[in-house]
Amino acid sequence: MLDDLAVILFRPKYPENIGSVARACLNMGVTRLILVAPYNLDLDKARPLATSHARHILDTALVVDTLAEAVQGFTAVYGTTARTGGWRKGIMSPATLAGVVDERLRSGGRVALLFGPEDTGLTNDETSICSGLMTIPTSREGTSLNLAQAVVVVLYECFKRALDAPFTPDGPPEERATTVQEQEALFENLRETLLAIDFLKDDNPDYWMLPVRRFFAKINLRRNEFNLLMGVCRQVRWFVDRHAPKR
Amino acid sequence: MLDDLAVILFRPKYPENIGSVARACLNMGVTRLILVAPYNLDLDKARPLATSHARHILDTALVVDTLAEAVQGFTAVYGTTARTGGWRKGIMSPATLAGVVDERLRSGGRVALLFGPEDTGLTNDETSICSGLMTIPTSREGTSLNLAQAVVVVLYECFKRALDAPFTPDGPPEERATTVQEQEALFENLRETLLAIDFLKDDNPDYWMLPVRRFFAKINLRRNEFNLLMGVCRQVRWFVDRHAPKR
Numbered sequence: 001m002l003d004d005l006a007v008i009l010f011r012p013k014y015p016e017n018i019g020s021v022a023r024a025c026l027n028m029g030v031t032r033l034i035l036v037a038p039y040n041l042d043l044d045k046a047r048p049l050a051t052s053h054a055r056h057i058l059d060t061a062l063v064v065d066t067l068a069e070a071v072q073g074f075t076a077v078y079g080t081t082a083r084t085g086g087w088r089k090g091i092m093s094p095a096t097l098a099g100v101v102d103e104r105l106r107s108g109g110r111v112a113l114l115f116g117p118e119d120t121g122l123t124n125d126e127t128s129i130c131s132g133l134m135t136i137p138t139s140r141e142g143t144s145l146n147l148a149q150a151v152v153v154v155l156y157e158c159f160k161r162a163l164d165a166p167f168t169p170d171g172p173p174e175e176r177a178t179t180v181q182e183q184e185a186l187f188e189n190l191r192e193t194l195l196a197i198d199f200l201k202d203d204n205p206d207y208w209m210l211p212v213r214r215f216f217a218k219i220n221l222r223r224n225e226f227n228l229l230m231g232v233c234r235q236v237r238w239f240v241d242r243h244a245p246k247r
Numbered sequence: 248m249l250d251d252l253a254v255i256l257f258r259p260k261y262p263e264n265i266g267s268v269a270r271a272c273l274n275m276g277v278t279r280l281i282l283v284a285p286y287n288l289d290l291d292k293a294r295p296l297a298t299s300h301a302r303h304i305l306d307t308a309l310v311v312d313t314l315a316e317a318v319q320g321f322t323a324v325y326g327t328t329a330r331t332g333g334w335r336k337g338i339m340s341p342a343t344l345a346g347v348v349d350e351r352l353r354s355g356g357r358v359a360l361l362f363g364p365e366d367t368g369l370t371n372d373e374t375s376i377c378s379g380l381m382t383i384p385t386s387r388e389g390t391s392l393n394l395a396q397a398v399v400v401v402l403y404e405c406f407k408r409a410l411d412a413p414f415t416p417d418g419p420p421e422e423r424a425t426t427v428q429e430q431e432a433l434f435e436n437l438r439e440t441l442l443a444i445d446f447l448k449d450d451n452p453d454y455w456m457l458p459v460r461r462f463f464a465k466i467n468l469r470r471n472e473f474n475l476l477m478g479v480c481r482q483v484r485w486f487v488d489r490h491a492p493k494r
Contacts, residue, residue: 020393020396023389023392023393023396024392024393024396026386026388026389027385027386027389027390027391027392027396028385028386029385029386029388049393051391053388053389053391054389093407095407136403137403137406137407137410138274138275138276138406139273139274139275139276139406141273141276141300142270142273142274142300142301143274144274144298144300145270145271145274145399146267146270146271146296146395146399148393148396149267149270149271149274149395149396149399152392152393152396152399152400153399153400153403156383156384156400156403159384159385159386160340160342160384163384
């Protein structure tokens with residue numbers, strides 16, 4: 001049902017939770033599970049929680065070492081966080097996220113939902129790659145959800161949304177959504193370009209890139225738009241190289 | 248937050264699930280947990296899943312032998328089922344249920360959400376006491392949710408709804424919602440009365456009472472309306488006793 005939606009568990013600690021997540025995926029029509037550097041991948045402990053029905057999801061889960069490998073091929077990644085302070089503004093509710101995910105999937109995108117380790121959650125290192133963040137509302141007395149329960153709530157919202165209206169992916173290939181790698185390549189290009197024209201400050205360009213990243217996270221960037229922007233960056237840098245005083 | 252909402256687990260099998268349910272309750276602002284004849288109440292196995300934060304919910308859980316004891320004092324009980332066939336029509340989605348629960352709580356009611364054993368779910372014996380039934384949408388490939396995951400999804404919908412608008416219970420005492428016991432007393436009275444006037448068939452009156460039960464489940468019956476109906480029944484039976492030919 002949600003064939004182009006995947007769940008990424010970043011450094012999960014307990015194999016039981018991995019099993020429970022596999023079962024939750026099956027319940028909500030998701031079959032792709034990706035595990036980034038699991039702390040303990042003891043399948044004997046994970047399988048009973050997955051139950052026999054979801055065993056195939058567990059057994060075909062992709063296990064990788066880094067988040068960069070995990071997000072390869074996805075057009076958008078949404079992270080889950082319980083920490084909503086600081087610059088983590090504009091954080092979505094699961095219902096809002098479900099609408100965004102639905103829109104992305106309909107336009108032919110491939111979406112990953114990213115969940116952090118049980119004890120610490122995602123750090124800024126991981127959330128910086130995300131197209132958006134989401135938090136599950138909780139009572140003030142208990143803000144920390146079990147990992148598999150967080151997954152089932154988010155997937156339930158996505159599944160509910162998918163039930164409301166079946167998918168109709170469309171559009172020619174050049175209008176396909178860009179992958180996370182393409183977006184990262186564009187950010188890298190933009191960063192260098194904006195540095196070249198002294199728009200970004202040299203001392204901490206990544207910090208000044210955050211609003212740029214947020215701007216693009218909002219846009220479901222297509223391949224032809226990506227080509228256009230990459231071309232503009234190239235041209236600006238050619239111009240700077242040729243005309244600007246060397247530093 | 249959801250002080251007048253409780254979770255009843257009917258004959259849960261695994262203590263780990265009881266612990267996970269306690270944690271889910273805490274996350275979603277519910278503090279009342281009732282256990283009906285748990286198969287294995289091994290607190291050493293339940294507590295780690297509850298985490299220290301939800302330990303008080305586990306430790307203060309009410310343990311009873313029968314469902315009748317569990318529902319005492321509640322004004323409405325909603326059951327969860329994965330079986331949606333047969334007469335189990337008009338089954339609500341969790342979102343619809345959350346709206347109904349919200350309305351009941353606002354009018355001063357006390358609501359219980361009932362979940363069956365992990366393997367078999369609720370049987371007709373248990374669902375017959377319910378004011379309504381609800382099912383969580385799932386993919387066709389995996390229709391059976393983990394007990395604690397089912398609980399967290401349903402509570403999440405109720406919590407979300409409660410966040411949208413704070414409660415404002417109101418109304419004088421005689422307009423308070425009737426308890427499940429009062430409703431059962433009324434059904435018993437109606438049953439005897441409808442039998443006395445030959446409205447119900449003698450061979451299976453409980454079956455013919457089902458539409459009557461469904462009708463009253465829709466109505467948030469108040470204490471003064473209950474008194475009125477009990478009085479009408481009493482009068483009808485007095486009249487029958489006095490005037491009808493003895494059988």
